Amino acid sequence: MTPSDSGRAAVPSGGAPARRRPSAARRRLAALSGTLASVPITLLGLALVTFLIGRVVPIDPVLAIVGDRAPADVVERARLELGLDQPLHIQFWRYLGQIVSGDLGRSVMTANPVTQDIARFFPATFELATVAIVLAVLIGVPLGVLAATRQGSWIDQGVRLFCLAGHSLPVFVLGLLSLLLFYARLGWAPGPGRQSIFYEGMVEERSGILTLDTALAGDWGAFQDALAHLAQPAGVLALFSLAYIARMTRAFMLAELKSEYVITARAKGLSGARIVWLHAFRNIAVPLVTVLAMTYAGLLEGAVLTETIFAWPGLGQYLTVSLLNADMNAVLGATLVVGLIYVALNLLADLLYRLLDPRVR
Template sequence: MSASLRNFLITRILLTIPMVLILITMVFIIMRVLPGDPIRSQLGPKISEAQANELRERLGLNRPLYQQYFDFLWKMIRLDFGTALTQGERPIKDELGERLPATLELTIPSMLFTATFGILLGAFAAKNRKKPIDFAIRLFSIVIYSIPIFFMGLIFQIIFSVRLPILPLAGRMNTLLLTSFKPITNFYVIDSILTGNWPALGSALAHLVMPSVTLGLALTGVYIRLTRINMIEMLQSDFITAGRARGLPEPRLVYRHALRNTFIPIMTLIGLEFAILLAGAVLTETTFSWPGMGRYLVERIQLRDYTAVQATIGVFALFVGLITLVMDVLYAFIDPRIRY
């Protein structure tokens, strides 16, 4: 590893730490200035003041804010999220261990779908610039980006689950299969393959289609427009002109040479869109009753559950920071100029 690459990686890692710290600090502050009492949301409004004070003392909510904050940071560093205020003694780590794989199982196919579909359509539109198909693709990108995720999900449910009952309406797996299904990693697709449970695999894939396509389509328009703009500029460059003069086939020039040189801005978008997909997963999981972190976060926010909300957003922040770091490392390998 060269010195420039090593210094670049160290710098990016050091910049990721304050980004995550600022985010979880903001969450800590916001959750404590919002109206409402998490203790009474757990035990009900009719509990006595003595019972409420006893629970506050047990959970450390009666201590000064700075002590609560540093205790929270120390637990986050050790990945010890404690127990949720509204779910008894079950550790939050166990809750997130079940729900994080569900969110990733939804987000990763969505990312692959939106990137592949959007990039190919954008390249095709640039190749056919100012033709009717180009205008049609651009119009599609605007319309698909303008539709709210939850509305698109409801439309798909009406079409493919009610009118044409070919896909399941909600959930991760058929209830009858779920009773005998024993997850290993909580990634249902992977666990079905590992256990050789092919009916469960078919059900998991069928349940994954609508939510992943809904989440992926919501951001496809961004990839189409970004790829098209960069591809038009690239197709007018000197090396493409030289390739045409040598008689290279146009598809090879477009999809192999020009498209390859547009990957840096596209990779930048992939890193940013991962965070947006995680945010979009909140709406998608709620619409499709998908038991992931997004739905869990909405439920905990409604109950003013400090510990669960802080832990969930902290995990989100760690993943976004990790993805951003990976994208930066890939930039450095693709384009060495970025290291300096």
């Protein structure tokens, strides 16, 4: 074949040169750009939802500030200063500008900026939710795998019954039963709260995470006290979460263990542990990431009842007390932070998809 023949062979029969496919790096960049581009749209929708909540809730923010018995001229002047006499679209753009600048308003209840209150209360919720999700993953995932590999046995039936009971009982019932048994009857656990009165103020708050701050300070008595107070609420949340995680892990594993590649691997004589953990479990890691991310997000925002029962000074309790006191700036600010957490964890789950599953990449 001559050079001219080889040049003609590279051209398709239609006469047009073959279109080169984009490189793998370019495709990954395009997919990542599309994911990141959806974040501002989601945040804009979140801001719109929180704004509409503040307008739909039958609570007058002006009366919450000046009081029910304020004169009419004072109420009208406060309404003008807050811009509530403007059309809704102007109020929304003003609200959006405040969010972008980091101004969530001032709390009527504490007289502090809402951002300052959230920064003070959120570390307690973060500590509680993080310990709960770690316990739930360490126990729930192995339980789900064990139940799937022993399908139909008494182990599988016991795990399913445990998951049904743990996920069906309301959190506040589990919390009250825990206090009644371990605190009131047996005396094994300390009372509600985050720390005993004896240790309050003895350790400087650096991160707001009490167990971490006491450990960094080297005050092991305060550390043990903080850990003891953390055990009950974290255990209740972990029990509720691990039941769901174990149930979903079992369902994912059952689907994978019936796949053709698992049957082929067994026919080749591979060990059961190798098939389960190196093959089947790797394939369920992608859907399991979504379950874990959404469970963690739910713990960060859904610990309202647990924090109320155990007097845990976190974001959930702050949100509840603010709502009872008609403090709409605090309610909307906390709601916005919860929405941001969901968006961030969804984005993190999407990025983990690309790392764990080559097909997505």
